[in-house]
Amino acid sequence: MTPGTLNLTAYRNVPFLEAIRFVGLDFTSGTFALQVRLLPGTAGSALIGLTNQTAGTQGLSVAVTVESSVNVSTLTIQIDESTIDSLLPASSNGQKAGTDVLLHYDLVITGGGLGKTRWLEGTFTIAEGVTV
Numbered sequence: 001m002t003p004g005t006l007n008l009t010a011y012r013n014v015p016f017l018e019a020i021r022f023v024g025l026d027f028t029s030g031t032f033a034l035q036v037r038l039l040p041g042t043a044g045s046a047l048i049g050l051t052n053q054t055a056g057t058q059g060l061s062v063a064v065t066v067e068s069s070v071n072v073s074t075l076t077i078q079i080d081e082s083t084i085d086s087l088l089p090a091s092s093n094g095q096k097a098g099t100d101v102l103l104h105y106d107l108v109i110t111g112g113g114l115g116k117t118r119w120l121e122g123t124f125t126i127a128e129g130v131t132v
Helices: 081-085
Strands: 008-011 016-023 031-037 048-051 059-067 070-079 101-110 116-127
Touching (some): 008 016, 031 059
Antiparallel strands (some): 016 070, 059 070
16 A cells, blocks of 8 residues: 655644544554654654554544444544654754754554555654744
8 A cells, every 4th residue: 555645744832733534444453653753764763753642642542433334533643842842953954943844754553454554654844933
């Protein structure tokens, strides 16, 4: 399966919260992993690494509903403000203070009847802000 592309933007000085709907899939017992890195294939620890967590805490949570007899899994990505704010521009990667930080991510889900699959990938931009 070819992963979908979904570019995400987090805004500095506020938490990041994004809900993604998967229609026709039941991820009730799914295992989720999302990593944010400087570039695809970058070795070492991820800048942000998210896994299954309880709704309302930093990480990935899922709620499954039935709409018109069809399962709908809503995956929520939550990243705390302090985590977003810790990823400052770095001169080592050509980014200057006051500019957006361009990173990359992908989302791997195990479950839903398809085994371990990369579902989404794209850029993960941290947009600069003014109000602290």
